[in-house]
Amino acid sequence: MKKQNTFIVATAVTAAVIAAFWLLLAAPGYTGNEINMTRGVTAQSMISYKLHMIILWICVVIGVIVFSAMFYSIVAHRKSKGYEASQFTHSTKAEIVWTIIPVLILIVMAVPATTALVHMEVAPETEMTVKITGFQWRWKYQYMEDEISFISSLHLDSNAARRLASGTNPESVENYLLEVDNPLVLPANTKIKFLITADDVIHSWWVPALGWKRDAVPGFINEAWTEILEPGVFRGQCAELCGKDHGFMPIVLNVLPKDEYQAWAEQQRERMAHQDEETRRLWTRDELMATGENVYAAQCATCHQADGQGLAPAFPALAGSAVTQGPVEDHIQVVLNGREGTAMQAWGNMLSDSDIAAALTYTRNAFGNETGDVVQPQTITRIKNG
């Protein structure tokens, strides 16, 4: 008798603790971490949210009914209460009922689930197209109509703070791990098509506020679309494991009103034109070293490390290496085309020719490497064009 009471008490206490925990989180005063899916800023994300809530509540109701029946039975049908076991073994009627009812519930769920999916997947006529390419471990954005393109990597502050035992408190870094150097800028209230692919391994492009994620698969192009209903900054992350820095390739959207977006795009077109000029002119060694140092810190140091010592065995040292001290031509080939089967990617289609030239010059003359070589952007352009 006593033992059984202990059981009831223990169950009740557990249930009470869990219920209290839940209520605390649901209480309007709770200001801690978010616990539910975002409503987002697109029709898709709002549909997703609504559907999520409907199914969640259906599940809660099913759970409550089943568990109540069970706990009633646990309390009432106990040997310690002298309850005699009845010996029924089945009831065809009951079994038919609890096969049919779930089927009906599922049909009720399937209707909104189908219309939602159709809405999310079937793209309307779109007004602009952005190509998204996933790299280990950054994103490249190309505005197809505008010849604008750039790379978006983890912000340097986060990148420094996230090192093992960096000594920096993540709380002190603004938008820790969710900030990039160059956000993807998009116009609000515009139907936008995304072409999503990857260069090395599979990534997945996900901004929760848009309501979906889509895998970026090398060799294949996936399509997705969005229409963002309000300006603002929205953050997301790569959602498919893509190697050691998978947790460190965030996505930031900066959504502008249409006119502001136009102004931004104009500025970018100018920047791209300027970049072309930069590629054609001759650079001084100092210019190359200075730019190279920045490029190295932003792009190369993740793997080869700030001091050029690499991370054995996967990421070779550049300090004193045969490549950085060997023939320039070979070095350029490695950087332009990457090394297949490793995380060393083909930088040729990621960085501008002047950035590549600067990084090459820098690595050939830093970390104790003393080749004295200067690599000009023009050389890169010439080699690229065969």
Next chain:
Amino acid sequence: MSLNSREDLANRRSRAVKTAWLLGLIAAGIFVAFVLSGVLGH
């Protein structure tokens, strides 16, 4: 049925061995089929 006889046990064991070979062949067949479909689908 002389279920406890020597023959019966021997029979059951030899039937079990046949079952085992059959299942083993099925498993091997599935493996080969999948790899082949990979090779041919290429």
Next chain:
Amino acid sequence: MSIETTHSHDESHDDHHDHAPSGFLDRWLFTTNHKDIGTLYLVFSLLMFFIGGSMAMIIRAELFMPGLQLVEPDFFNQMTTMHALIMVFGAVMPAWVGFANWMIPMMIGAPDMALPRMNNWSFWILPFAFTMLLSTLFMDSGGPAAGWTLYPPLSLQGGQSFAFVVFAVHMMGISSIMGSINVIATILNMRAPGMTLLKMPLFVWTWLITAFLLIAVMPVLAGAVTMLLTDHFFGTSFFNAAGGGDPVMFQHIFWFFGHPEVYIMILPAFGVVSEIIPTFARKPLFGYTAMVYATASIAFLSFIVWAHHMFTVGMPLTGELFFMYATMLIAVPTGVKVFNWVSTMWRGSMTFETPMLFAIGFVVLFTIGGLSGLMLAIAAVDLQYHDTYFVVAHFHYVLVPGAVFALMAGTYYWLPKWTGHMYSEKWGKIHFWVSTISVNILFFPQHYLGLAGMPRRIPDYSTQFADFNMISSIGGFIFGASQLIFVGVIVHCVYKSRKAATAQVWEGARGLEWTLSSPPPYHSFNTPPPINASTVAHADEAH
């Protein structure tokens, strides 16, 4: 004539002794006895639980707060990958084979498994497979770090050690296939006369179906990893887009194996729970036949839902709809099972010994995992849930308080039968309560994390996820530590307990295994037992 006197000379003598061989090597290394092999499997899997569990502790410790404090990201990825591979292939699956070895011959009235020497093989492959797998952690190129799903092209970036991973998977597969062949051959050929298929205990039924699943899908996994191997080392490009291959094809093949695989881990759990609840409710299992059919339909459906793991890869709309509907359908037979367990308890005369506590914990918490599974089936919303902690919460609910609780329930249930001693009921109950509370602290907040946008498989996270990660880690440490109680209870029961168990052990227990002494004789049923209403665990005949 009794069977002891019927040695036929073409058979090895060693599976006919009445007593265990005395030498250590003879007893354990060369054993062909189903009980000893069962014990080996169970001990092996317990060891793997602790190895895989320590990796989980490393993961939860790194995730305790934002920032990297303990390990490099690449090592973190090796931990998540290894944790899953070890728990799935080293802990849960071998544990179920251990239960099959111990219980199936006793439950169907056979002297031993049908193929005792193959039985020895299928076990002894495993220690080598896992030594090989674990040794990669100490190699230059490190352990596998692409997730247990081994998706290319990422998995192909691994170094030379990848070959060891592939061979280890091959060996585990061969071991599982041989184990399953043995189970099927035993169930189909070695039942005592009168033990018709529809009189078999549910645990035997669920294992029979599981074994067919294993034989169907382990070769598929073997094929997939073989193609990875040739892509990595021999220049083929099955999955390499640059060479004309298709990385998404790997995902289709993997999940064609992978989804049935998750049912391989849970069907025997359904079986164990269906044995335990009637015993402690002192009432026959409700809807035995329906349970058998539900299990079979779950197994069938498990072959046509695989792409619900791939809603974001970019499938045609019709494909997504098909896999969504098929996945939702699985909820029907799963529901039937849950309803039948509750009906079995309904108007029973229940007591709550440790096995029953774990079985009830299973029903409640597994159902929570099943309901979140139903949410994940909704493709439109899965575009949000996919690859977040919401998925992590889902599969841990079905696997930990699901499959693992069922393993614990079964252990407490049959431990007195196996050892001949009673375990400590008090410590068993403490183990249950600490585990149940901590497992919820560990996994429930992960639903919130996933919904709020935290991706899975990341070593560090932004500060908005800090609170629930800390709570989850605390739950994880308590859960991990409380498993030491489990080991304590088992060790005490085997070596120290002086309370002898009766043959029947539990007042309400029914079925052939309870007609044998505790511990049972070395060869279970040398003479086929009579099969009648008093020795059949549950059959749906009494209309």
